[in-house]
Amino acid sequence: MGPRHSLLEQIGADIVRFQEATAEFDAAVGEVLALGRAELVCLAQLHFGGPTPLSAVARGTDVARLELAGYVRRESAGSGTRLVLTGHAREWIETLWGPFRTDGFQLMSSLPDADLKVIAGFLTSARAVQDRHASRVAKLLQAPGGSRAARRRGGLSAAALHRVQLFIEAHLARTIRVEELAQRSGLSVFYFTRAFRQSTGMTPHAFVQQRRVERARELLLRTSRSLGDIALEVGFSSQSHFTTVFRRLTGLTPAVLRRGGG
Incomplete structure (x- = not known):
């Protein structure tokens, strides 16, 4: 194994660790805000893109939940309705993501322009690769007997079950709704309940x-x-x-x- 191969493997491993750290950060933010991933995506969409038509909000977003928490409000826009971030949400975004953004900017600012151009080019190419394979995997969901059907026939993935169990351990002192557990598995309540029973031998309530x-x-x-x-x-x-x-x-x-x- 030559030095170049070792370097490529190291970069690959570091990218995976970065993705895992990002997921953990987002999960922690979700816990603080009591929101799921879809709702966090919606907040980011509104923060960076401004007021957004309700029809263009990220799929699976619980808009009512965001409104109830005081993070968004609806306003009329021509013949339709759009979502707008509230001041309350902007304060939380600045508190949670602001320091992260500042440190990242300082880290990048320390690099010469030539290095920044290389990084920018790499990220553009990497995103194209990511999009291509996301499309490939999405097509499997449309095929008869694809991954979604297989998952529904079986139990939860190890990662999903672990997320659910951690949530239960952290919230035993309060009422735990099955909807909250399903959200952490990425499944609907119906399919989550069946998959959870398949994995553990008991219902979520039990x-x-x-x-x-x-x-x-x-x-x-x-x-x-x-x-x-x-x-x-x-x-x-x-x-x-x-x-x-x-x-x-x-x-x-x-x-x-x-x-x-x-």
Whole structure:
């Protein structure tokens, strides 16, 4: 393996790591704003492109959710309606993306013009390659028995299941809607529910209940907190509801477990 081949492999690996870091950053921003990927794309579209006709908003965007959060508003535009960013959204965009943009600009500004031209040319060519292969993969979705059909017959991908599980662990203390879980898998609620059951052997609701009971079991054995506090900590609406579900899944009440009965 020559030096050039090694360098190309290193660049390829660095590009993948950059993409992963970008995805993680976007995911963190989505958590802060309580938005999914489609909604983040919509905010970027409005931020860089200005007011946008409702018909041209990114596919799959939950416009009502953006309005409810105070990030966009509708306004009449001729015979149609367009979306406009609110001041609230612009403040968040500046807070979350502003420092990133500033650091990136400073990094690029340190390079000579010749290097910047090479980078610009490479990115243009790379984008063309990306578009070509995105089109190739999209065509598979239109073919009989393509990847979408195969995915629907099976379970979630490992990455999608991991995203869903992480979200559940981070939000056990509050109500978790199946729509939120489906959004993180990239599937509709109907297909997500079926795929999740295929992957885990249980419904999303049953899985969440099981994780709540497992978390409660840890707290019962490791802490002296009251049963009521633990019930709220793991997302049950009351101590009685907590006791009912805990006994159904473990065969013991929380009090009996704490006394050493299990």
